[in-house]
Amino acid sequence: MAVNLHIPSERDIHPVPGIEIGIAAAGIRKADHNDLTVFRLSENSKVAGVFTRNRYRAAPVLVCETHLSNGPDIRALVINTGNANAGTGEYGLSHAQRSCGELAKLLNIRPQQVLPFSTGVILEPLPIDRLIDALPRAVDSLTAGNWLNAAHSIMTTDTQPKITSRRMALGGETVTITGISKGSGMIRPNMATMLGFLATDAGLSPKLLQETVRALADQSFNRITVDGDTSTNDSFILIATAESSVYIESAADPRYTVLFDALAEAALDLAQKIVRDGEGATKFITVKISKARSQDEALKAAYAIAHSPLVKTAFFASDPNLGRILAAVGYAGIDDLDIRHTKLWLDDVLVASQGERHPDYNEADGQRVMKQAEITIHVELGRGDVTEKVYTCDLSHEYVSINADYRT
Amino acid sequence: MAVNLHIPSERDIHPVPGIEIGIAAAGIRKADHNDLTVFRLSENSKVAGVFTRNRYRAAPVLVCETHLSNGPDIRALVINTGNANAGTGEYGLSHAQRSCGELAKLLNIRPQQVLPFSTGVILEPLPIDRLIDALPRAVDSLTAGNWLNAAHSIMTTDTQPKITSRRMALGGETVTITGISKGSGMIRPNMATMLGFLATDAGLSPKLLQETVRALADQSFNRITVDGDTSTNDSFILIATAESSVYIESAADPRYTVLFDALAEAALDLAQKIVRDGEGATKFITVKISKARSQDEALKAAYAIAHSPLVKTAFFASDPNLGRILAAVGYAGIDDLDIRHTKLWLDDVLVASQGERHPDYNEADGQRVMKQAEITIHVELGRGDVTEKVYTCDLSHEYVSINADYRT
Numbered sequence: 001m002a003v004n005l006h007i008p009s010e011r012d013i014h015p016v017p018g019i020e021i022g023i024a025a026a027g028i029r030k031a032d033h034n035d036l037t038v039f040r041l042s043e044n045s046k047v048a049g050v051f052t053r054n055r056y057r058a059a060p061v062l063v064c065e066t067h068l069s070n071g072p073d074i075r076a077l078v079i080n081t082g083n084a085n086a087g088t089g090e091y092g093l094s095h096a097q098r099s100c101g102e103l104a105k106l107l108n109i110r111p112q113q114v115l116p117f118s119t120g121v122i123l124e125p126l127p128i129d130r131l132i133d134a135l136p137r138a139v140d141s142l143t144a145g146n147w148l149n150a151a152h153s154i155m156t157t158d159t160q161p162k163i164t165s166r167r168m169a170l171g172g173e174t175v176t177i178t179g180i181s182k183g184s185g186m187i188r189p190n191m192a193t194m195l196g197f198l199a200t201d202a203g204l205s206p207k208l209l210q211e212t213v214r215a216l217a218d219q220s221f222n223r224i225t226v227d228g229d230t231s232t233n234d235s236f237i238l239i240a241t242a243e244s245s246v247y248i249e250s251a252a253d254p255r256y257t258v259l260f261d262a263l264a265e266a267a268l269d270l271a272q273k274i275v276r277d278g279e280g281a282t283k284f285i286t287v288k289i290s291k292a293r294s295q296d297e298a299l300k301a302a303y304a305i306a307h308s309p310l311v312k313t314a315f316f317a318s319d320p321n322l323g324r325i326l327a328a329v330g331y332a333g334i335d336d337l338d339i340r341h342t343k344l345w346l347d348d349v350l351v352a353s354q355g356e357r358h359p360d361y362n363e364a365d366g367q368r369v370m371k372q373a374e375i376t377i378h379v380e381l382g383r384g385d386v387t388e389k390v391y392t393c394d395l396s397h398e399y400v401s402i403n404a405d406y407r408t
Numbered sequence: 409m410a411v412n413l414h415i416p417s418e419r420d421i422h423p424v425p426g427i428e429i430g431i432a433a434a435g436i437r438k439a440d441h442n443d444l445t446v447f448r449l450s451e452n453s454k455v456a457g458v459f460t461r462n463r464y465r466a467a468p469v470l471v472c473e474t475h476l477s478n479g480p481d482i483r484a485l486v487i488n489t490g491n492a493n494a495g496t497g498e499y500g501l502s503h504a505q506r507s508c509g510e511l512a513k514l515l516n517i518r519p520q521q522v523l524p525f526s527t528g529v530i531l532e533p534l535p536i537d538r539l540i541d542a543l544p545r546a547v548d549s550l551t552a553g554n555w556l557n558a559a560h561s562i563m564t565t566d567t568q569p570k571i572t573s574r575r576m577a578l579g580g581e582t583v584t585i586t587g588i589s590k591g592s593g594m595i596r597p598n599m600a601t602m603l604g605f606l607a608t609d610a611g612l613s614p615k616l617l618q619e620t621v622r623a624l625a626d627q628s629f630n631r632i633t634v635d636g637d638t639s640t641n642d643s644f645i646l647i648a649t650a651e652s653s654v655y656i657e658s659a660a661d662p663r664y665t666v667l668f669d670a671l672a673e674a675a676l677d678l679a680q681k682i683v684r685d686g687e688g689a690t691k692f693i694t695v696k697i698s699k700a701r702s703q704d705e706a707l708k709a710a711y712a713i714a715h716s717p718l719v720k721t722a723f724f725a726s727d728p729n730l731g732r733i734l735a736a737v738g739y740a741g742i743d744d745l746d747i748r749h750t751k752l753w754l755d756d757v758l759v760a761s762q763g764e765r766h767p768d769y770n771e772a773d774g775q776r777v778m779k780q781a782e783i784t785i786h787v788e789l790g791r792g793d794v795t796e797k798v799y800t801c802d803l804s805h806e807y808v809s810i811n812a813d814y815r816t
Contacts, residue, residue: 055745056738056763087731089764122731123765227717232735309635309717309803310811317812323495323530327640330464337463355464356497357531395717397808403718404725404804 002160002277003284003373003393013147013165014176016199018042018241021146023153026134028127029082029120034153036131038138039077039197040107044242046206047074047115048213050221052234058086059096059126060116061233067100067112072206075113077237078103078135079195081156081182085118085126086232095128102132106139117195119156119182119233151180154195157402158182162273164266171255173246175202177262181270183231196221196236196270202259203242205249212260213238220267223390225306226278227399238263275391280398283315286376286391293384297334302390304332305377312395315375320366322351329379341382347375410568410685411692411781411801421555421573422584424607426450426649429554431561434542436535437490437528442561444539446546447485447605448515452650454614455482455523456621458629460642466494467504467534468524469641475508475520480614483521485645486511486543487603489564489590493526493534494640503536510540514547525603527564527590527641559588562603565810566590570681572674579663581654583610585670589678591639604629604644604678610667611650613657620668621646628675631798633714634686635807646671683799688806691723694784694799701792705742710798712740713785720803723783728774730759737787749790755783 019041026036041047049068051061067074078099085092100114118126151161165178183194204212213236221236248256276284287305292298305311308328314321325344330337339355346369350358369375427449434444449455457476459469475482486507493500508522526534559569573586591602612620621644629644656664684692695713700706713719716736722729733752738745747763754777758766777783 054735054738055742056734056747084731087734087760087764089762092764122735123760232731232738309807313808313811316808319812323492323640326464326495327462327530330462330640331460334463339464352495352531354497356495356500395808396812397805399717400721400724400803400805400808403721404727 003281005160005162005273005276007161008163008165010148013163014167014178015144015147016176016178016241017201017243018045019199019239020142020144021150022138022140022142023146023149024134024138024141026080026130028080028130034149035081036134036138037079037150037153038103038135038142040142041075041239042241042243044203045074046072046204046209046240046242047237048072048209049115049235049237050213050217052231054232056087056232058084058118058233059088059092060085060118061235062093063096063100064115064117064235067115070112072209073113074115075109076103076107077115077117077197079117079154080131081119081154083118083120083124083126084122084233087123088125091125095126098128099131102135106135115237117233117235119154119195122232147178147180154180154182156182158277160277162270162277164269166262166266168262170202170246170258173244175200175244175246175259177266179266179270181274183274194221194231194234194274196267197239198237198263198267198270199239199241200263201241201243203247204240208248208250209238209240211251212263215260216263216267219264220271224271224275225303225390225392226275272391275393278393279402280396281393282396283394284374284391285315285393286389288376288378288387288389289381290378290387291380291382291384292386292388295386295388297381298386298388299390300334301329301332301379301381302388304328305379306390306392309395312392315370316394316396318367318370320346320363320370322346322366325377325379326352334381337381343380343382345378346370411689413568413570413681413684415569416571416573418556421571422575422586423552423555424584424586424649425609425651426453427607427647428550428552429558430546430548430550431554431557432542432546432549434488434538436488436538442557443489444542444546445487445558445561446511446543446550448550449483449647450649450651452611453482454480454612454617454648454650455645456480456614456617457523457643457645458621458625460639462640464495464640466492466526466641467496467500468493468526469643470501471504471508472523472525472643475523478520480617481521482523483517484511484515485523485525485605487525487562488539489527489562491526491528491532491534492530492641495531496533499533503534506536507539510543514543523645525641525643527562527603530640555586555588562588562590564590566685568685570678570685572677574670574674576670578610578654578666581652583608583652583654583667585674587674587678589682591682602629602639602642602682604675605647606645606671606675606678607647607649608671609649609651611652611655612648616656616658616664617646617648619659620671623668624671624675627672628679632679632683633711633798633800634683680799683801686801687810688804689801690804691802692782692799693723693801694797696784696786696795696797697789698786698795699788699790699792700794700796703794703796705789706794706796707798708742709737709740709787709789710796712736713787714798714800717803720800723778724802724804726775726778728754728771728778730754730774733785733787734760745789751788751790753786754778
């Protein structure tokens with residue numbers, strides 16, 4: 001039951017020139033289920049990525065980092081669901097490397113030009129033989145129009161495919177931006193991981209591409225939380241195929257701002273779709289902190305609210321039990337916070353100011369906002385001029401049911 | 409449905425010489441329900457306390473801190489449930505002060521010799537007139553034997569009273585230690601707060617008393633978590649009435665270690681009872697981190713596990729989905745953790761070592777332990793010699809139900 005998750009129709013999904021996608025059913029965890037996805041990238045493509053900071057980084061993440069450290073000239077991605085290849089030690093590494101090697105043979109490229117991604121159960125060996133057996137079928141099905149199929153085939157326990165697409169004019173040229181993502185908790189019952197793949201046919205210099213993927217992540221995938229659990233496999237990849245005639249060397253190019261804004265909109269859409277499809281989510285909640293002294297303290301306050309089980313269950317119940325929000329801000333670790341300068345709004349309703357309930361606040365107004373499917377919690381700290389937003393969902397019975405299910 | 413929460417029989421509850429307790433129904437939130445508790449302390453009593461670090465500290469916490477800053481010669485406590493008097497601004501402060509002033513008049517002491525405590529709904533004004541009306545009735549009922557009644561009357565949505573009591577020989581004398589606590593989440597549906605009151609008839613110097621209450625809290629109330637939410641009202645108070653002939657001036661006194669260990673056992677019992685009665689708890693979980701380089705990193709890892717909704721739901725389901733524990737350690741913020749030196753046990757079952765599943769581990773063993781009502785998760789970090797333990801419970805459907813209930 002995703003919250004207002006828009007799936008564009010086929011005619012609004014624009015394939016990115018320079019990218020073909022192939023799909024196959026490898027039977028990694030379940031039979032007769034597309035669980036293997038291959039991207040082939042054209043000659044001039046450059047790729048950059050950001051990865052989980054979890055110390056138990058999965059084998060494919062380690063291999064991605066190694067391959068990208070050799071340069072951005074990646075020519076293929078291989079993505080499996082059903083098994084995260086995490087907590088699998090040396091065997092896991094060799095499995096991830098073999099998947100790259102076998103795909104490289106089929107595509108006549110070097111193994112280091114392939115990036116591997118895995119998502120699924122942790123601590124179990126990847127059935128590498130089944131994956132390799134299915135690779136030729138995935139390669140046979142490579143086609144430019146497979147984006148929505150790919151959004152489906154990278155799903156684990158997601159209830160909806162997540163895809164974003166747009167075209168824009170840029171300096172007299174048309175540029176395409178299309179991407180897909182998956183994930184519903186930071187870790188799913190057993191199914192791990194957030195994955196995001198965003199592509200454009202604009203060209204960017206390798207240095208700019210790397211800066212861009214990091215800046216995009218910080219405004220999108222690094223601003224969402226369902227349950228606060230960071231997966232071992234989280235990855236966000238930006239592909240620039242340079243198939244259009246737009247090539248941007250540096251951030252000083254006036255076209256960069258326009259392109260960045262469009263990429264940021266796409267990345268945020270993909271990230272928010274993960275929250276909208278959050279495990280058991282019934283509400284989409286924006287937590288906005290304003291007048292913070294620093295980004296760090298704004299994020300501390302925002303995540304304290306977004307991670308509070310008490311706040312999240314109150315939103316599930318549409319119960320304006322809003323002292324819980326102030327209590328979360330109070331323990332966020334801003335040691336010199338003067339609560340007399342703080343304010344709390346629920347959408348446009350001023351709930352509290354000066355550390356206590358606002359005299360004009362009445363519960364009927366709070367109740368009205370709490371019943372909405374989309375709600376903004378806004379806390380003003382009264383300390384500076386920094387604003388940050390994070391996105392989360394409520395905590396429902398369904399979350400417990402999903403995560404308490406046996407893995408079988 | 410508390411987990412193995414032992415309520416001692418009346419004959420095992422030893423009143424602390426020097427303390428009388430009175431109880432009344434003030435109708436603060438509900439009618440015909442004991443919600444007001446008064447402690448009267450004898451002439452030579454000394455009191456010390458530790459309080460929530462939440463920036464939205466409730467009015468009674470602020471008044472406690474002020475009164476204790478004048479010295480440890482406290483002669484009375486006044487505790488109400490049903491309303492936390494938090495987020496109530498200047499009015500809240502004057503209400504807390506009035507409750508002290510009125511009780512002081514009745515007991516013929518100074519207002520600064522009274523400590524106030526409140527627990528209940530946040531952001532709503534304390535019905536101070538009803539509280540004051542009931543004070544004479546509470547004072548009329550003052551008696552030494554009221555400990556179990558007090559444990560009941562400080563409950564909010566706790567399902568069980570929490571009380572601990574013991575007598576011990578100390579240098580040829582008999583010393584009594586008895587205490588009560590309340591709380592089930594760090595904040596309850598609307599009912600806020602963990603409160604703990606521990607008393608002994610031993611005497612301790614004011615300086616030693618203050619050091620002791622802090623050290624006790626660090627091994628007990630500061631090592632429990634139900635949902636990670638720190639209340640605006642959390643308070644832990646240690647009372648030494650000095651009615652026995654045992655008086656301890658400094659920690660160098662050999663009797664101190666013996667007394668401290670007994671107090672620590674009592675404080676831990678009161679703290680663990682809060683977890684055992686945690687909202688919706690069906691399992692009592694000890695999270696032990698060993699071979700850490702510092703206390704800080706041990707606690708980071710322990711709380712990452714204890715706060716992970718994914719770990720907690722897996723324990724609710726008795727599902728040995730133990731990669732979630734490693735993933736939590738991995739995002740705990742120990743940046744240079746080398747996972748190859750880590751080990752994971754579930755009770756005596758070695759689940760993982762060197763960052764991957766242990767070759768001898770089989771799921772039936774994990775399953776067996778997961779089905780128990782009490783489980784120890786032990787993670788060895790392989791970095792040093794520090795050990796820490798924290799105590800938590802699982803995350804169940806009932807937790808969501810309790811916290812999603814309307815406040816009515």
